[in-house]
Amino acid sequence: MKYGIIGAGNVGLTFAHYLSISDKNFLVFTHSINEKSSVFRYIPESAFTEDFDYLVHNSDTIFIATPDYAIEKTIDSINDISKQKNIVVFSGSFSSKEKRIYNLHPAASIPQPVFDDNFVKEIVFTAKSSPFIEKLKNDLQIQIVYISNYSPLYHAGAMMASNFITILLFAAENILKNFTKNKNDIKRLMKSFSSTGLNAYFEKHKISGPISRGDLSTIDNHKSALRGKKEGIIYRALIKYGVNHLNAKK
Amino acid sequence: MKYGIIGAGNVGLTFAHYLSISDKNFLVFTHSINEKSSVFRYIPESAFTEDFDYLVHNSDTIFIATPDYAIEKTIDSINDISKQKNIVVFSGSFSSKEKRIYNLHPAASIPQPVFDDNFVKEIVFTAKSSPFIEKLKNDLQIQIVYISNYSPLYHAGAMMASNFITILLFAAENILKNFTKNKNDIKRLMKSFSSTGLNAYFEKHKISGPISRGDLSTIDNHKSALRGKKEGIIYRALIKYGVNHLNAKK
Numbered sequence A, B: 001m002k003y004g005i006i007g008a009g010n011v012g013l014t015f016a017h018y019l020s021i022s023d024k025n026f027l028v029f030t031h032s033i034n035e036k037s038s039v040f041r042y043i044p045e046s047a048f049t050e051d052f053d054y055l056v057h058n059s060d061t062i063f064i065a066t067p068d069y070a071i072e073k074t075i076d077s078i079n080d081i082s083k084q085k086n087i088v089v090f091s092g093s094f095s096s097k098e099k100r101i102y103n104l105h106p107a108a109s110i111p112q113p114v115f116d117d118n119f120v121k122e123i124v125f126t127a128k129s130s131p132f133i134e135k136l137k138n139d140l141q142i143q144i145v146y147i148s149n150y151s152p153l154y155h156a157g158a159m160m161a162s163n164f165i166t167i168l169l170f171a172a173e174n175i176l177k178n179f180t181k182n183k184n185d186i187k188r189l190m191k192s193f194s195s196t197g198l199n200a201y202f203e204k205h206k207i208s209g210p211i212s213r214g215d216l217s218t219i220d221n222h223k224s225a226l227r228g229k230k231e232g233i234i235y236r237a238l239i240k241y242g243v244n245h246l247n248a249k250k
Helices: A010-021 A033-037 A054-058 A068-081 A131-140 A152-161 A163-176 A181-205 A214-224 A234-248 B011-019 B033-039 B053-056 B068-081 B131-140 B152-161 B162-178 B184-206 B215-223 B232-249
Strands: A002-006 A026-030 A063-066 A086-089 A101-103 A124-127 A142-146 B003-007 B027-030 B061-064 B085-091 B101-103 B124-127 B145-148
Touching: A002 A010, A002 A054, A002 B152, A010 A026, A010 A033, A026 A054, A054 A068, A063 A068, A068 A086, A068 B215, A101 A124, A101 A131, A124 B184, A152 A163, A152 B162, A152 B184, A152 B215, A152 B232, A163 A181, A163 B061, A163 B152, A163 B162, A163 B232, A181 B003, A181 B085, A181 B124, A181 B145, A181 B162, A181 B184, A214 B068, A214 B152, A234 B152, A234 B162, A234 B232, B003 B011, B003 B053, B011 B027, B011 B033, B027 B053, B053 B068, B061 B068, B068 B085, B101 B131, B124 B162, B152 B162, B162 B184, B215 B232
Parallel strands: A002 A026, A002 A063, A063 A086, A086 A101, A124 A142, B003 B027, B003 B061, B061 B085, B085 B101, B124 B145
Antiparallel strands: none
């Protein structure tokens, strides 16, 4: 297949690097190639084009790696040139009834372009099952989990399991900074806390801590301590959900 | 040192196993030894006692591994027998002005007793620096990060980085279950999402996703989709914090 990528941001460049190490035929559209010079170590300069028409004409499958709000306009621009192209959006929110338009959503947090050769191979993508997606999976050698449909609800769930973990750790860090100024110590603590928190979900599938012991006075003390702090809203929301979850299991 | 452990729950038994594989002299107080028979593979039956006085008399350092609300009463009971013992609480909330009372808080989520020989070695404990804690660290060969003091605020931060990750993943799972019923697929997705979310914090120290791209219309769509769902409160709290965090960095 001949691939085109529109959008040279975190996802577009990460994917372009993967196509490059996989020896695929591909082009990346960007408004200004010069600005990308720092990535030419990972993606050959010859893969970049500032010519949108050229990219569309020379691709049979076009990945749209723009922010969600620009997807519709980008699809229109492609269709103005050709209505024969397979279009793949990396979006977890956007969905189209058109047959040629597919979703391939990386189940990943990608805060900047990742040029680690194993990254794309190790993440899991979601997609709706179809012969085209099957072909794509085989050609790109990626992992796919099939889901029934895309909607803002799916995307919200996806964000909760990825971006929100990052946000939660920033909130915890902001509190723990009051107890040690040593950045390396905070990192050690956060690694210890978070890896066991993840493990409690994946290995035991069980919440731990004061709420699981019914220790509500400790929770009340935490709430008082967080009064007036911006982390308080996160604390109250997650405690409430956790208590409901534990009660529902009884 | 001769160690006593009061409380044979998740933390007490996990620690007792560690003392056992480290060939330490220790006793564990429990109200009913018979109930513990399933753990005798990991902790010798001879280490358990139902005699509180016996444990206190035969220990120079006593770990209190009860829920937080029972700590004060347990300290009183020890002091009624002897005022010479070093007392160590595993609590992140409790603090005492008394000199003989120390905190050693595992920076970990422990949803059930862990008898993996490496678990205690790999987690990090927090403690306030003192000659006794230094002696304990060397004798037990554990990792310690020193913090300035213990308070409900510290403990709330600790929970956010550990138990709350577990709760957040349950919330995300509950949403994603609407899109695939395959439990193994959900686990694969959650692993992919969460490991990259953690990585965004530890490696890039950067939030990703729609808010980092200023894509507020996507966020609004998520909020609408979550209206009436119990995950909505978590979504709104974390988005708000994430937006503030990103704005503060500008």
